Amino acid sequence: MFPSSQIRWWREVFVASVIDLVGGRLDQQRSIALTV
Numbered sequence: 001m002f003p004s005s006q007i008r009w010w011r012e013v014f015v016a017s018v019i020d021l022v023g024g025r026l027d028q029q030r031s032i033a034l035t036v
């Protein structure tokens with residue numbers, strides 16, 4: 001069993017990475033739309 005603090009840290013890292021991934025895709029689509 002992991003300590004709850006470590007699980008919370010992993011969850012925050014996971015959420016942050018997902019937000020970065022989705023945000024990066026949205027930024028790419030926006031820049032592509034601007035160039036087109």
